[in-house]
Amino acid sequence: MIQPVDRESRATDDDHLAVRVWLRMLACANLIEGRVARELRARFATTLPRFDFLSQLERAPGGLKMSEISKRLMVTGGNVTRLADQLLAEGLIARTTPPGDRRASIVRLTERGRKTFKAMAGRHERWIVAMFGGLSDSERAQLYAILAKLKRRLTALDDEEIA
């Protein structure tokens, strides 16, 4: 019998259910994210943020503006700048300045970037599928639906006063 000793496991009965749900969800997310990060490092000598960055470009054949990547990855602009610098140095992406706006810059995958990403994406999907393999189809669907509702709520709350 496994005996986890983490934050979530130690929630006490007087905690509100919402808090316990949150701690459990956070624990799951951290376990999955950590595992994916370790695998990416071991097998591809890269990191999750870089993988995510490439993933966005994969879906946008024409390339993306830095600000657009920032929005999609939900990270700040400064962060995107640094990630782009690294991927550029690795030869996985290329940058151009769009005609008509010299402030912006557009980033797209290089051929090498596309190939590299394909290889990683295949593995990535298998890892995720394996980790969620303990749930039934119906449970995955329920989870998907409930999280949709939660996410709507969260984006609606955005910068509203909450407490």
Place this chain on the structure above:
Amino acid sequence: MIQPVDRESRATDDDHLAVRVWLRMLACANLIEGRVARELRARFATTLPRFDFLSQLERAPGGLKMSEISKRLMVTGGNVTRLADQLLAEGLIARTTPPGDRRASIVRLTERGRKTFKAMAGRHERWIVAMFGGLSDSERAQLYAILAKLKRRLTALDDEEIA
């Protein structure tokens, strides 16, 4: 109508459901964590990891060994050392060496630490409850149950070969 443009929203139909569930869950976790972090910073000039650290001590009146905190927070030892240094400097915790093992050190809340934490914890719970307020009791319960199963699976998978 809200139009999110993040990672999860851009998942395509050929992605396996598990991947879409994962991206959605990650988006939710990041939204919640980010919001809590911002509130803690704005209202208490502190950070989420420090709050979590104190939270563990709150539940352990006799104090905890550094290694125990590391396990419970699911972070590495080096990280715990730094957090402890900061909380020590803020006067919220105290350290002692347990009799019988001079390698170890035991950390516990100071009176000031306990008071400070109480104030933060009350707010924290209200934020979480507000954020999960969009779900019904039944949905929260389902989520709680499904995540339990997922978490069991994840800890079982631990460092097993997965793909």
Place this chain on the structure above:
DNA sequence: GCGCGATCCTTCAGCCGTAAATTGTTGAGG
């Protein structure tokens, strides 16, 4: 006693993330 691997903690370099200030560019109003 004594070796020696295990354990506890710390330190360090490296990456990711943020917020805030800065540089350069654009475009709208006077």
Place this chain on the structure above:
DNA sequence: CCTCAACAATTTACGGCTGAAGGATCGCGC
């Protein structure tokens, strides 16, 4: 034109997290 606010990207300072290396201590087995 010319200002000036808005916007795109970058830089900087700081915090969290990791993995790896190192120092001290412990305790098992001989």
